[in-house]
Amino acid sequence: MSDVSYDLEGQIAVITVDNPPVNALSRAVRDGIRQAFSRFEADDAAGIAVILGAGRLFIGGADISEFGKPPHPPSLPDVINGIEAAAKPVVAAIHGTALGGGLEVALGAHYRLAMPGATLGLPEVKLGILPGAGGTQRLPRLIGTEAALRMITGGTPIAAEQALENGLIDRIGTGEDLRAAALDYAGFLLDEGAAPRPVGALPRPDAAPIDAWRKTLEKSARGEVAPLTALCAIDAATRHDIREGLAEERRLFMHLMETPQRSGLIHAFFSERAVAKLPEIKGIAPRAIRHIGVIGGGTMGAGIATNALLSGLSVTLIERDAQSAEKARGTITGILDAAVSRGMLDAPGREAILTQRLQAGAGYDALKDTDLVIEAVFENMDVKKDVFAKLDAVMRPGAILATNTSYLDIDEIAASTSRPADVIGLHFFSPAHIMKLLEVVVAQETAPDVVATAFALAKKLGKTAVRAGVCDGFIGNRILSHYRTAADHMVLDGASPYRIDAALKDFGFAMGPYQVSDLAGLDIGYATRQRKAAKAHPKDRAPTFADALYHKGRLGQKTGRGYYIYDAGDRRGRHDPEIEAIVAEARAQEGTNPREFDDDEIVRRYMAAMVNEGARVVEEGIAMRPLDVDMVFLYGYGFPRWRGGPMHYADTVGLDTILADIRRFAETDDHFWTPAPLLERLVVEGRSFASLN
Ligand code: T1G
DSSP states (O other): OTTEEEEEETTEEEEEEOOTTTTOBOHHHHHHHHHHHHHHHHOTTOSEEEEEESTTOSBOOBOGGGTTSOOOSSOHHHHHHHHHTOSSOEEEEEOSEEETHHHHHHHHSSEEEEOTTOEEEOOGGGGTSOOTTTHHHHHHHHHOHHHHHHHHHHOOOEEHHHHHHHTSOSEEOOSSOHHHHHHHHHHHHHHTTOOOOOGGGSOOOOOTTHHHHHHHHHHHTTTOSHHHHHHHHHHHHHHSOHHHHHHHHHHHHHHHHTSHHHHHHHHHHHHHHHTTOOGGGTTOOOOOOSEEEEEOOSHHHHHHHHHHHHTTOEEEEEOSSHHHHHHHHHHHHHHHHHHHHTTSSOHHHHHHIIIIIEEEESOGGGGTTOSEEEEOOOSOHHHHHHHHHHHHHHSOTTOEEEEOOSSSOHHHHHHTSSOGGGEEEEEEOSSTTTOOEEEEEOOTTOOHHHHHHHHHHHHHTTOEEEEEOSSTTTTHHHHHHHHHHHHHHHHHTTOOHHHHHHHHHHHTOSSOHHHHHHHHOHHHHHHHHHHHHTTOOTTOOOOHHHHHHHHTTOOBGGGTBSSEEOOTTOSSOEEOTHHHHHHHHHHHHHTOOOOOOOHHHHHHHHHHHHHHHHHHHHHTTSBSSHHHHHHHHHHHSOOOGGGTOHHHHHHHHOHHHHHHHHHHHHTTOTTTOOOOHHHHHHHHHTOOGGGGO
C-alpha cells in the first residue's frame, strides 16, 4: 500500500493517499484504498475512518494518463461503492482541491470536511467525458439537481464556502492543520455516535430542471457531446435508484471514452503542460522580474501593461510625450474599471495599482531600474531600431529587451543592440489582457535564461507561452496567412464568404475567416498584402474583392461595415447584399468560372492548408513540435478545443487523407498546393504528428 497508508489515531483510522504530484487515482492508489478499507472494516479498534491526501491537495482525479489503455481492476466506481458500503462511518477531509474522481471519492464517504481555500469540482466534461464514478448520481442527491447540473455540465469547481452552503460538505475545518481538523471532526462524530450516511441512499433528485437545462446546453455547448451526455446521466439519477443509475452512468461514460472529443481534450490538457517543457531551458533559472517597462501606450501597449499590473507587477509605461502617456494611463484606468465592474478586481486593488504600481511618462531614463521592457510601438523596422537604441542606452545590465512585433525580423533588431543575448520576442495577441496565447520568439543570439525568464513571466501573466522561431508571422500568423489564402481562393472560385464562415463555425471555430477580418480590421490584411507584394509570385492570386472593400473604406466592425453590415449595437453583423457583386467583379477580373463549394470541401481545403503550413513550420523548427502548433491555435485563433488543435485533428482524420486532398487540389493549382515534405515523409513512414511530440 505504498501509495496509500493506514494508521490508527485512538479509535480513528487515518487513510492517507500519497501519490505525488496530484494524488491521481492510479491503479496502485485504487488498490491501496480498497485494501485500506478492508483493513478498516476488520479493525475492531477503529470506530471511524478519515481519508485524506498527502501533499498540496486531496485527490486530483482519475489518472488521466491511463485513459485509452486497457482498464485495470479495481475500477474506481467499485472502490467508491466499497467506501459507501462501509459498516462504520467514513469522513473525507479535503484540502487544496478535490477534482473529478477525487470528489467522487469524497461523495462515497459519509461525511465531508474541507479546509479553508479548498476547491471542489467535477471538471470531466472539460476532458470530453463525464464523472464516471458516481458523481452524476450522488452529487444531485446531495445538493439538488440544478446545482449539480451547473457543477457537472460546466465543469467549474466551487469554493469550500459554497460547498458548505449547498450541502456538498458538512464542515469547514479550522486552523491550518488538515490532520488535526480531520481528527477533531471524526472525534466529534464518534462522540455523537454518528452512523454511516450513504449518499446513494438519499431520495432520487428532482427532474424538473432537466428540460430547461437541456435547451440551454443545446445552444451553449455547441458541438460538444460531453455536457449533454452528462445531463443524460443526471437525468437517469432522477428516474432510477442508485444501482440502475450507476449502471447508466457507466454506460454513458464508456461511450464518451471512445469519442474523438475525449482524445482531443486530453491532448489539449497534456499539451498545455508539455508546451513549457523545452530542453533549452531545463534546469535554467529565470531572471527575477518585478518591475517591467512598456514602450507605447496604444491598444497593445496598454493591454500588456494592464495584464502585467493585474498580475502583480509594477509597470513604467513610456510614450512619446506626456500627453500621450496620460492618454495611455486613461486607457489602462478604463480597463481596470471594467475589471472592477466585472468583479475581477476590487476598488482598493484598483487604487493601489494606479497610485503605486503604474508610472506613465515620456522619458526613457525612467526605465533604468526595470527588469524587462516590452516595446509595442509602430510596426516599422526603423522605428523599432530607434527604440531599441534608446533602451540599450538606459537599461541596466541583465535587463531583458523584448519586442511585441508580430512579424519583423527579431534577429535584425537584436543585432542593432549591444546586447543581442538579452533580446527576445514576446508576441501578445489583442486584447493583450484577455488573450491567453503568448508567442515567445527566440532569436539566434537569445540567451537560454532569457527564454526561461520569458516562460516564467508568461506563467505569472496567466498566459500559455509557446516557443517560436524567427520568420514572417512566427507560428500563428504565418499559418493564418496560408489558410486565409485558401479561403480567398475559394471565394474567387465561387464560394460565398458567408458560406465559408458558416461552414467553419459549424466545424467548431469561434468565428469564420471573414468574421475575423471584420473584427481585426480589413486594413490589417490590406497592409500585410501590400507589405508582401514585393515578394509576390506571378502565380499568386490576389483577393481583389478584399482590396475593393478596403478602398471603399469598409474596414469591418470599426467602420460598421466590412464583409458584414454592423447595425448599432449588433456585433454579429448581417450579410451585405453588395458583397456578391464585389466578389463577382473580382472573379470577372480573373476570368474564373465560379462553381459551387459544399461545406465538406470548404472545411477540407481550409484545414489542409492549415495542416500543410503547420507541417512546414514544424519541419523548419519554427515550432518545436506539432503540439506547439496545436497550442497556438487553441489559445490564439479560436480553434475548437475538443478537436485538440490542427495537428491533432490531422492525426484523427489521417495524414494520408490530408495528403490525398492536397494532391487533388494541386491538380488545379500546383503553385499554392505543394505538399510539405514532412507530411509526405510521415505518410510514407506510416507515422502521425503525435509521434513527433
Ligand atoms: N492524472 C494524471 N496526471 C495528472 C492529473 C491527472 N488527473 N492531473 C495533473 N496531472 C499531472 C500533470 O499532467 C502534470 O504532469 C502534473 O500532474 C502537475 O499538474 C472517474 C474519469 C489537479 C488542479 O481533470 O486540473 O477523474 O507536466 O501542472 O497546476 O470521474 O493538475 O508535471 O508531468 O496541472 O498544481 C478529472 C486535472 C480527471 C484534474 C493541479 N480531474 N488536473 O494543478 O499542477 S477525470 C481533472 C488539474 C476523472 C472520474 C474521471 C490540475 C490540478 P507533469 P499541474 P497544478
